[in-house]
Amino acid sequence: MKNKGEIYRISGPVVIITGLNTKMYDVVKVGNEGLMGEVIGIEGDKSTVQVYEETSGVRPGEPVENTGMSLSVELGPGLLESIYDGIQRPLPVLKEKMGDFIKRGVSANGLSREKEWDFVPMIKKGDKLNGGDIIGTVQETKNIEHRILVPPAISGTVSEIKKGKFKVDEVICTLADGKTLTMMQKWPVRKPRPVSKKLTPSTPLITGQRILDGMFPVAKGGTAAIPGPFGSGKTVTQQQLAKWSDTEIVVYIGCGERGNEMADVLYEFPEIKDPKTGRPLMERTVLIANTSNMPVAAREASVYTGITIAEYYRDMGYDVSLMADSTSRWAEAMREISSRLEEMPGEEGYPAYLAARLSEFYERAGKVKALSGKDGSITVIGAVSPPGGDFSEPITQNTLRIVKVFWALDAKLAQRRHFPSINWLNSYSLYTKALGPWYDEHVSPDWVKLRNDAMELLQKESELQEIVQLVGSDALPEDQQLTLEVARMIREYFLQQNAYHEVDTFCPMDKQFKLLKSIMSWGDKAHNALDGGAPIEDIMKLKSKDDLAKVKYEKEFDTALGVILKTMEDEFAKLRGK
Amino acid sequence: MTKEYKTISQIAGPLIFVEKTEPVGYNELVNINLPDGTTKRGQVLDTSNDIVVVQVFEGTGGLNRDCGVRFTGETIKLPVSKDLLGRILSGAGEPLDGGPRIVPEDRIEITGAAINPYARLPPKDFIQTGISTIDGMNTLVRGQKLPIFSGSGLPHNEIALQIARQARVRGSNEPFAVVFAAMGITNEEAQYFMSDFERTGALERAVVFLNLADDPAVERLITPRLALTAAEYLAYEHDMHVLVILTDITNYCEALRQMGAAREEVPGRRGYPGYMYTDLASLYERAGVVKGRKGSVTQFSILSMPGDDITHPIPDLSGYITEGQIVISRELHRKGIYPPVNVLPSLSRLMNSGIGATRTREDHKAVSDQCYAAYAEGKDLRGLVAIVGKDALSERDKKFLEFADMFEDRFVRQGIDENRDIETTLGIGWELLAELPEAQLTRIDNKYIQKYHPAHKAKQE
Numbered sequence A: 001m002k003n004k005g006e007i008y009r010i011s012g013p014v015v016i017i018t019g020l021n022t023k024m025y026d027v028v029k030v031g032n033e034g035l036m037g038e039v040i041g042i043e044g045d046k047s048t049v050q051v052y053e054e055t056s057g058v059r060p061g062e063p064v065e066n067t068g069m070s071l072s073v074e075l076g077p078g079l080l081e082s083i084y085d086g087i088q089r090p091l092p093v094l095k096e097k098m099g100d101f102i103k104r105g106v107s108a109n110g111l112s113r114e115k116e117w118d119f120v121p122m123i124k125k126g127d128k129l130n131g132g133d134i135i136g137t138v139q140e141t142k143n144i145e146h147r148i149l150v151p152p153a154i155s156g157t158v159s160e161i162k163k164g165k166f167k168v169d170e171v172i173c174t175l176a177d178g179k180t181l182t183m184m185q186k187w188p189v190r191k192p193r194p195v196s197k198k199l200t201p202s203t204p205l206i207t208g209q210r211i212l213d214g215m216f217p218v219a220k221g222g223t224a225a226i227p228g229p230f231g232s233g234k235t236v237t238q239q240q241l242a243k244w245s246d247t248e249i250v251v252y253i254g255c256g257e258r259g260n261e262m263a264d265v266l267y268e269f270p271e272i273k274d275p276k277t278g279r280p281l282m283e284r285t286v287l288i289a290n291t292s293n294m295p296v297a298a299r300e301a302s303v304y305t306g307i308t309i310a311e312y313y314r315d316m317g318y319d320v321s322l323m324a325d326s327t328s329r330w331a332e333a334m335r336e337i338s339s340r341l342e343e344m345p346g347e348e349g350y351p352a353y354l355a356a357r358l359s360e361f362y363e364r365a366g367k368v369k370a371l372s373g374k375d376g377s378i379t380v381i382g383a384v385s386p387p388g389g390d391f392s393e394p395i396t397q398n399t400l401r402i403v404k405v406f407w408a409l410d411a412k413l414a415q416r417r418h419f420p421s422i423n424w425l426n427s428y429s430l431y432t433k434a435l436g437p438w439y440d441e442h443v444s445p446d447w448v449k450l451r452n453d454a455m456e457l458l459q460k461e462s463e464l465q466e467i468v469q470l471v472g473s474d475a476l477p478e479d480q481q482l483t484l485e486v487a488r489m490i491r492e493y494f495l496q497q498n499a500y501h502e503v504d505t506f507c508p509m510d511k512q513f514k515l516l517k518s519i520m521s522w523g524d525k526a527h528n529a530l531d532g533g534a535p536i537e538d539i540m541k542l543k544s545k546d547d548l549a550k551v552k553y554e555k556e557f558d559t560a561l562g563v564i565l566k567t568m569e570d571e572f573a574k575l576r577g578k
Numbered sequence B: 001m002t003k004e005y006k007t008i009s010q011i012a013g014p015l016i017f018v019e020k021t022e023p024v025g026y027n028e029l030v031n032i033n034l035p036d037g038t039t040k041r042g043q044v045l046d047t048s049n050d051i052v053v054v055q056v057f058e059g060t061g062g063l064n065r066d067c068g069v070r071f072t073g074e075t076i077k078l079p080v081s082k083d084l085l086g087r088i089l090s091g092a093g094e095p096l097d098g099g100p101r102i103v104p105e106d107r108i109e110i111t112g113a114a115i116n117p118y119a120r121l122p123p124k125d126f127i128q129t130g131i132s133t134i135d136g137m138n139t140l141v142r143g144q145k146l147p148i149f150s151g152s153g154l155p156h157n158e159i160a161l162q163i164a165r166q167a168r169v170r171g172s173n174e175p176f177a178v179v180f181a182a183m184g185i186t187n188e189e190a191q192y193f194m195s196d197f198e199r200t201g202a203l204e205r206a207v208v209f210l211n212l213a214d215d216p217a218v219e220r221l222i223t224p225r226l227a228l229t230a231a232e233y234l235a236y237e238h239d240m241h242v243l244v245i246l247t248d249i250t251n252y253c254e255a256l257r258q259m260g261a262a263r264e265e266v267p268g269r270r271g272y273p274g275y276m277y278t279d280l281a282s283l284y285e286r287a288g289v290v291k292g293r294k295g296s297v298t299q300f301s302i303l304s305m306p307g308d309d310i311t312h313p314i315p316d317l318s319g320y321i322t323e324g325q326i327v328i329s330r331e332l333h334r335k336g337i338y339p340p341v342n343v344l345p346s347l348s349r350l351m352n353s354g355i356g357a358t359r360t361r362e363d364h365k366a367v368s369d370q371c372y373a374a375y376a377e378g379k380d381l382r383g384l385v386a387i388v389g390k391d392a393l394s395e396r397d398k399k400f401l402e403f404a405d406m407f408e409d410r411f412v413r414q415g416i417d418e419n420r421d422i423e424t425t426l427g428i429g430w431e432l433l434a435e436l437p438e439a440q441l442t443r444i445d446n447k448y449i450q451k452y453h454p455a456h457k458a459k460q461e
């Protein structure tokens, strides 16, 4: 067998080739146009290849060539602000080369070979280097310093180190054994990048979304899933996370979803400012867009491309968050390929290795000590799109076995425009305990109790609602009617958050705390007043209650809340006086 | 002339298997010559040195192993020119109107390449359809794909036609060109569309593709692709704004299922192919606006939900791809309300970018959100009233209950030729909201209440 073979059979994205010496996951160039593909099965002298481009018109007998390389991404300065397809081809370059529509047979480097970067070395001649060490920096965007890393498998003594402007493929460092380093390295996407050790997550990812930060937080380095039927808010939530999360780097993967949604992100992110740095969000973001109508094999690869880029920034010592919308489309891509291979199907036609692939992916999240000695993290948040909104299907179930946070979207809530439509009774976070100390120190020692009280109230509400369904609310004792009202206030004034409202779209921790505390304290005062004999009708009519409804929209929140709290004092004092 | 093979080894359902060919391209167009002199067309689904699998669009009826098979060496293309406008073609693209063949300016591959997401312009131009439940609550914008989820016997055709007649981008008078593709609908339904197009003069700026119920099912797999190719051509080469109506998506999916079964594929959910999501996406995603091009493709397709079940794979997978859905309700229809749009499960995902101060009106979003919340609450209370009676409701709850009734009667209900502008729609919304206690309007900023609430507005004037 040799390095050139030919096509034997074509069925959609799956091509069978003969006469070529291959290894699993080798990248091959298929047909006269050299379409990019990856070996995913070998039997006898035939290899099965998934092709990342459209295969119409390709014929048996056309040549196939083996590159001998695994599917890899290029890592180096220039990743940020990029938008790639599933196999790291920059979409702007594709547009330039083939126009507005994605044609095929065009390759494009992940990183520009033209652009020069100002390299500042941190090491000197004679230094001993190990894999993962930082040899210098490049200011990649205004706020992000790109740390140039020694590729994991390389070590040696520095014989020469340069300084100044270089392109990513120019040598900046030479080792005593003659090995050379550039600012760019390649890494096979299906293989996790090595770390020194895994650490336990202990800091929350602050997202500015009240129901997430307040009720079901995810830790930096943790994993979360957000399953829900169509239209329930997966994408909006993922985009909110990409906008407002307090990580230094964001990798957003649009995996098998809508083209217009990606266009939206592309138009919005350069305009929106990161609340922490004041810089455009795009400067910390890498986008991967392999929409539903783009080739399905590249969709399968997109998730790996994304997580590998995330690992690379983690290795520099950054906190990275990665959103994958939607992991179900990734799983379906696996299913499509698998069924073309005529593999033995598992549950609902998904391949038997589905669960393993999902857990391997989420396993690449985590807080770590990188080879460089720095701490970094990847938080992974996966959207799941269960058919018919039924959470008992295989992707949701397999995902829930792995992730630590479950944000359960609820179509009923979405229908009445309760956003985010995350069901507060079904969702959970397994991090709340571990994060307790952080809240005590950074928010308030009262926070954890406050949140638990609010959750308890909501739980109580759902029990009372069952009774209301039988007898009507007027038949409930007055104190229970009041409990229902306070629960409604928590739902509507605190949990509801409009992603499209200029102020409410992002809510800092401190504001979350004050808002919830004010609502709960209104509730306490109201119950006291009721116990003291105040009529419930009067309590329900208090202006301070209505004012609390809209205070979250105020630009000058603290001032506005101050006024309301004063009104509240006065009103309850008056009720007592009666 | 390409070579003719007489090597059909097997015929199974809509598929033929051809042996001992020279290399044949994947997806290639195939001509099959029958002994009686007629020709059928097909497409290569699987190709290897040993055997080529072809799906035959006109069905395999009348075929035998003596038929001659010619591989054309190219994938399926649609001849296009501006003269497509006003024409009626078959589901396979042949003239049905007795007119001449299209003299092509170009021949375009019907699979359609994906728009590079980087080349897209986010759609944002508000299309006024004149229907309150759409304009007010589920706004359509140019370049959107927003299907109607309906059921058998419901007036989805009336609604689609009302939209085709009334749809305008405000401030521009350019009419839409309409591309209409029928897939497996009855002759009577097709006639209903055709006569309305004729009556209103829309036919002159329409291209019609007809695959009717008694036409071959496999042909349905190419009909929408022909239609979308025509639409893209008119939009991107001739700067037109094109409204594409595909009906009925469900018939398309049934054809897809039939093909899958014929190929003995492992079925996905409820017998539909595992790749149905990807396949449907290759249709729906062909809507949009492209940077630097003047035209646009908007899709307003019709999908009848088998058993009125929105979780059925056809509406379900569609809803995961389209930018929302307009859901028609049998319950409202029974109550005699037209158009019977149930706004609660309906959604327009692009609404937020199409409305607001510069596009419709500053209070649009707030009014819509508040109507949603109030109507949802009122509808819930109907269930409660059925159990405990109206008297057990609090005063507040009674108001919401009444709101739901008024909303259906005045906001949802309108005439089949009633074309409401957006101000009228929002005005009705405010009149209804004004019946609720003002403190309950928690979704609306005070400044809008001051400005638009009838009680305050009256004071100002």
Ligand SMILES: Nc1ncnc2c1ncn2[C@@H]1O[C@H](COP(=O)(O)OP(=O)(O)O)[C@@H](O)[C@H]1O
Residues within 6 Å of the ligand: A228, A229, A230, A231, A232, A233, A234, A235, A236, A237, A414, A419, A420, A421, A497, A498, A499, A500, B347, B348, B349, B350, B352
């Ligand atoms: N937090 C939110 N605030 C306001 N609107 C929201 C929010 N979340 C979802 N929506 C609304 O719901 C629609 C559907 O949300 P989306 O995230 O696209 O759903 P999914 O991805 O689950 O199909 C959006 O277009 C938007 O109108």
Ligand SMILES: [Mg+2]
Residues within 6 Å of the ligand: A234, A235, A236, A257, A325
């Ligand atoms: Mg989504």
